[in-house]
Amino acid sequence: MGNALVFQSDFGLLDGAVSAMYGVACSVNHDLKMYDLTHDIPQYNIWEASYRLVQTMNYWPEGTVFVSVVDPGVGSDRRSVVARTNSNHYIITPDNGTLTHISKNDGINQLRVIDEEINRLPNSSESYTFHGRDIFAYTGARLASGIIDFENIGPEVDPNSYIKLPTKECTRENNKINGTIDILDIRYGSIWSNIGRTEFINLGAKYGDTVEISIENEGKNIFHKLVKYGKSFADVNIGEPILYVNSLDQMAVAVNQGSFTNEYGISTGIDWTISIKVSN
Structure with a gap:
């Protein structure tokens, strides 16, 4: 049966970017249940991507896989990561601050860096500007479908080693x-x-x-x-x-x-x- 796969991005719906991510996920598992959180995050707004996850995540069942792609550093040396939260949800995202609110409100108990040699859409290794399709959607679909386990994502790293956006307490x-x-x-x-x-x-x-x-x-x-x-x-x-x-x-x-x-x-x-x- 597999878990739900939920997408959010700053891509909008005016072109085929979101559809391409859906297509990749569907090619992994035609029966996968896929949903949208939002694709109207303002361009490059990592803060809002972080908050929309915490606004939504805990209303989804345990095991749900979220793919969040707000990635102004795509193609650079920033990490591609998968976090497992204390509530047993999975967040697949660039390591650029998107995990900030989830970590504060729910907590992250494990973090892995995606092994892009294994968990990458076949024949996409020369594409550097659409990791949402080639890495995140592909890995998310495989994880949600049970084709790979969390342990097969890539090497485990310190769960506190992710990039954090500055916040203030009241x-x-x-x-x-x-x-x-x-x-x-x-x-x-x-x-x-x-x-x-x-x-x-x-x-x-x-x-x-x-x-x-x-x-x-x-x-x-x-x-x-x-x-x-x-x-x-x-x-x-x-x-x-x-x-x-x-x-x-x-x-x-x-x-x-x-x-x-x-x-x-x-x-x-x-x-x-x-x-x-x-x-x-």
């Missing part, structure tokens, strides 16, 4: 908690922070309270307003901002039936900070 100052804006809910324009619900609730906040929210980018104030903390978007009028708990149990800010991101020009990363202050 911090508390009396009745205020500080964090970063990790990702955007792209379709609806809300912002998702790294501040967990528990950390926020420990400030003494309750649904219906008004809190003070400040957002800064490299020391410049972008947003500073009093905002209602609600259970759902309908707790505020259309066009008003709201603080809420998102689907990953993190604190987020949205505009009811609007785009907070577009309205206030917000982006993501450790240079984008958010502070939530609760009145005592």
Whole structure:
């Protein structure tokens, strides 16, 4: 029966790149179950590739194989790796930071470097710019199908030796908690922070309270307003901002039936900070 194979990339769907990866996987095992996480990662955005994996992975069964291809260093000496997480999922990816959020939230217990002499699409050794097809999709399909075991991927290395993107932890100052804006809910324009619900609730906040929210980018104030903390978007009028708990149990800010991101020009990363202050 085999495990599911899930793809994500920054390729988009305007040409045949994603279809080529599917074709390789299908040629390995015609009965393999294949799915898409997303192919709309912004070009070269390793941070977002890392976050989308942690947003999704634990909702898939144990043994699921994820192939993540956001690879601005393709063809260079960066490693091709397969990580096995503590939850027994597999991530096949360039070693460029894509494992950052998975390692923080779930943990990596084993890491192997792909032996590209063995685990590579036949007759592709002179192709240096499409490892998503030639190495990652091919290896992922063989692993998900059970044609190879994890031990056959290549040499095992220190599970902490992968490239890590810089991150920040949220911090508390009396009745205020500080964090970063990790990702955007792209379709609806809300912002998702790294501040967990528990950390926020420990400030003494309750649904219906008004809190003070400040957002800064490299020391410049972008947003500073009093905002209602609600259970759902309908707790505020259309066009008003709201603080809420998102689907990953993190604190987020949205505009009811609007785009907070577009309205206030917000982006993501450790240079984008958010502070939530609760009145005592």
